[in-house]
Amino acid sequence: MIHLSGGAGAPELDGEHRTVVVVGGGQAGLAMSKCLTGRRVDHLVLERDRVGGEWRDRRWDSFCLVTPNWQCNLPGFPYPGDDPNGFMVRDEIARYVEDFARSFGPPVVTGVRATGLRRDRGGVFHLATTAGAVTADHVVVATGPYQVPLIPRMAERLPEKILQLHSSQYRNSAQLPAGDVLVVGSGQSGAQIAEDLHLAGRRVHLAVGSAPRVARFYRGRDVVAWLSDMGYYRRTIDEFDDADAVRLRANHYVTGRDGGRDIDLRAFARDGMRLHGRLTGVDSGRLRFAQDLKRNLDHADAVSESIKDSIDSYIAATGVIALAEARYTPVWVPGEEQASELDPAGIAAVIWATGFGRDDRWIDEPVFDGHGRPRHTRGVTNCPGLYFLGLPWQYTWGSGRLSGVGADAEHLADRIVAARGARRLSDVRWIAGTPWNTCPGDDEFTPARTVA
Numbered sequence: 001m002i003h004l005s006g007g008a009g010a011p012e013l014d015g016e017h018r019t020v021v022v023v024g025g026g027q028a029g030l031a032m033s034k035c036l037t038g039r040r041v042d043h044l045v046l047e048r049d050r051v052g053g054e055w056r057d058r059r060w061d062s063f064c065l066v067t068p069n070w071q072c073n074l075p076g077f078p079y080p081g082d083d084p085n086g087f088m089v090r091d092e093i094a095r096y097v098e099d100f101a102r103s104f105g106p107p108v109v110t111g112v113r114a115t116g117l118r119r120d121r122g123g124v125f126h127l128a129t130t131a132g133a134v135t136a137d138h139v140v141v142a143t144g145p146y147q148v149p150l151i152p153r154m155a156e157r158l159p160e161k162i163l164q165l166h167s168s169q170y171r172n173s174a175q176l177p178a179g180d181v182l183v184v185g186s187g188q189s190g191a192q193i194a195e196d197l198h199l200a201g202r203r204v205h206l207a208v209g210s211a212p213r214v215a216r217f218y219r220g221r222d223v224v225a226w227l228s229d230m231g232y233y234r235r236t237i238d239e240f241d242d243a244d245a246v247r248l249r250a251n252h253y254v255t256g257r258d259g260g261r262d263i264d265l266r267a268f269a270r271d272g273m274r275l276h277g278r279l280t281g282v283d284s285g286r287l288r289f290a291q292d293l294k295r296n297l298d299h300a301d302a303v304s305e306s307i308k309d310s311i312d313s314y315i316a317a318t319g320v321i322a323l324a325e326a327r328y329t330p331v332w333v334p335g336e337e338q339a340s341e342l343d344p345a346g347i348a349a350v351i352w353a354t355g356f357g358r359d360d361r362w363i364d365e366p367v368f369d370g371h372g373r374p375r376h377t378r379g380v381t382n383c384p385g386l387y388f389l390g391l392p393w394q395y396t397w398g399s400g401r402l403s404g405v406g407a408d409a410e411h412l413a414d415r416i417v418a419a420r421g422a423r424r425l426s427d428v429r430w431i432a433g434t435p436w437n438t439c440p441g442d443d444e445f446t447p448a449r450t451v452a
């Protein structure tokens with residue numbers, strides 16, 4: 001790997017041209033690089049920070065995978081350890097990604113950020129980077145599904161003495177001042193961080209949203225193993241009526257901690273955690289919550305139980321031998337006296353587990369929808385030569401995860417190789433006097449320059 005300082009205007013990459021430039025050196029960018037390497041396509045990976053940095057630098061200390069290790073399936077590099085049904089902890093995951101990179105030596109330049117991208121009329125991409133201007137015939141954007149921490153603006157109205165962190169900045173309980181902690185959001189991060197603080201002996205308030213939950217184990221196996229057998233992870237986005245809604249769905253909360261178990265917010269409440277409905281605002285110095293706690297808990301349980309129903313049906317239909325298991329019964333229910341407001345005076349810290357957004361403003365091509373999300377078909381945009389990789393549900397459930405990003409990278413690599421072949425053919429035809437744009441289906445290329 002090449003390391004550059006990446007200072008503004010640094011000339012190290014100035015004038016470089018590659019067949020493919022991949023932006024982002026996380027698991028998606030590296031998977032892309034592996035697939036291009038296997039096809040002998042010359043390319044460069046630009047990484048603004050360091051390989052595996054997202055896992056190492058933006059997760060809390062007790063973080064571990066929610067997906068079992070056997071689902072780590074980077075191209076040609078399955079989970080190498082001896083605990084396939086376990087859940088790697090933060091540093092092990094980062095090491096897995098780093099080892100993957102070491103296994104094939106990708107042309108990664110670290111410390112370099114892509115700051116601009118446009119395609120000229122001849123079909124060449126011009127990338128502005130912190131190490132100079134680079135050109136490419138194809139660009140793969142693999143900048144991550146969770147880029148920009150989102151914090152609602154009501155945060156500005158909280159008293160200054162309260163320490164506020166986004167979930168990506170949270171590390172452990174000791175990092176917070178003494179006193180109660182409010183965690184806002186009960187998706188995967190919020191639920192796990194609330195548990196982490198609860199186990200550390202903190203008094204935790206949790207503003208519970210509408211995220212669903214899933215049981216860790218059912219009828220003797222990890223639910224992920226059942227869903228895998230049932231074909232859920234092979235389902236593609238075009239099998240759903242509302243692809244946008246599927247892509248935006250919150251992840252189900254569950255944990256891999258201590259070998260894996262459920263996250264049952266009702267059990268936390270029984271054991272002293274203060275549960276509230278959604279945080280709706282900060283008014284007149286008070287934190288305001290919606291009266292939707294009961295609904296949100298019921299919804300999370302209903303989703304979890306409906307997944308068990310599907311597993312039961314699968315077992316009945318296939319005759320698989322499986323243990324019997326009693327269904328969940330709630331261990332706590334919110335009372336009528338559920339508080340709709342809270343005095344922030346007793347709160348020492350707020351953790352905003354309120355999600356992430358994207359920032360693609362550096363891409364100057366019209367490939368986004370009205371919400372600023374990339375428009376694509378399995379990562380292929382309508383701008384010839386521009387691709388995305390690693391988006392949530394780009395093609396399957398695993399697309400934005402360690403399990404499915406490799407298959408999407410293989411797909412894009414095949415597309416790139418096919419487009420290069422077509423482009424060469426087009427150059428020949430062009431040189432021979434046949435107009436390139438009369439070839440049927442030639443939307444992937446232009447004949448502007450001869451490709452080596």
Ligand SMILES: Cc1cc2nc3c(=O)[nH]c(=O)nc-3n(C[C@H](O)[C@H](O)[C@H](O)COP(=O)(O)OP(=O)(O)OC[C@H]3O[C@@H](n4cnc5c(N)ncnc54)[C@H](O)[C@@H]3O)c2cc1C
Pocket residue numbers: 023024025026027028029046047048049050051052053054055064065066067112113114115142143144145146188189362389390391400401402403
């Ligand atoms: C809290 C949390 C828990 C998760 N748990 C799991 C799990 O249990 N199992 C699972 O399979 N997945 C999980 N994921 C999802 C997913 O695997 C991770 O988000 C993973 O980091 C995505 O890899 P990526 O390569 O697509 O993106 P990232 O890892 O985000 O990598 C993108 C890279 O691009 C770089 N970059 C961004 N912009 C630029 C630019 N302009 N120029 C140059 N470089 C740039 C960044 O520095 C970064 O290194 C989880 C995600 C989160 C947030």
